[in-house]
Amino acid sequence: MTESVEKKVDAKKADAPAGIHFVYRGEGLHWWQRAMWVVGRVILWLLTLILFRLRTRGMENVPKKGGVLLVTNHQSFLDPPLIGIALRRQIHYMARETLFKGGFLQWLAETLNTFPVKRGQADLAAVRMAVERLDKGFVVNIFPEGTRTEDGSIGTIAPGVALIVGRCKTPVSIVPVVIDGAFEAWPRTQRLPHPGRIRIVYGKPILPEEFKGLKGAELAARIREAMVGMQRAMGSAHSEKSERMSG
Secondary structure (H helix, E strand, O other), rough: OOOOOOOOEEEOOOOOOOOOOEEEEEOOOOHHHHHHHHHHHHHHHHHHHHHOOOOEOOOHHHOOOOOOEEEEEEOOOOHHHHHOOOOOOOEEEEEEHHHOOHHHHHHHHHHHHHEEOOOOOOOOHHHHHHHHHHHOOOOEEOOOOOOOOOOOOOOOOHHHHHHHHHHHOOOEEEEEEEOOHHHHEEEEEEEEOOOOOOOOEOOOOOOOHHHHOOOOHHHHHHHHHHHHHHHHOOOOOOOOHHHHHHH
């Protein structure tokens, strides 16, 4: 489902975090938005194959229809574009509010379905926007660790995941996604990326009947357990650190 008109979102309507103004353009509303997504995917796919020898597995685990919440570990600035280029469906990204300061970067973020979240606080406006898009049958991605990893391991998963899916009026599947190698290619201490090997695995979906009734901390633990298991199965050099944090 797509929006029939552009929806201007501002703080006065309580749809956006206070002080942030942006335009929700709507997935697939304009032909050029769809074209940008398709062309961008092809270009990024070719670049990542050359620069990062990108390999992806488990795309079939992302439902072809209906609301899907991708819960992804956060290794580098490369993560957002990487997780979308292997999928046929467009992704709606929850991203830090610093992207929304005007200019071309904000326009590009809006066009590619990105909406703001204020980090370090309970941002109910961002939760409402995520719920709204999931109820429309879109795919929404969040990085529940809150920030990029410092050592490549999978950190604490915020219990707010349960808040999002608990407010949805339509069934939503949760798909854990694990990226490995992006930390080596572009760690937070490095100004620019360098070539490397990156892999992405889309895990089996956690269906509504499986997480119904779970408390926030319980669902977060369930998701993290799945992600750490996926990281271990990938043979990641960071899986032992992630497992020690579990203990």
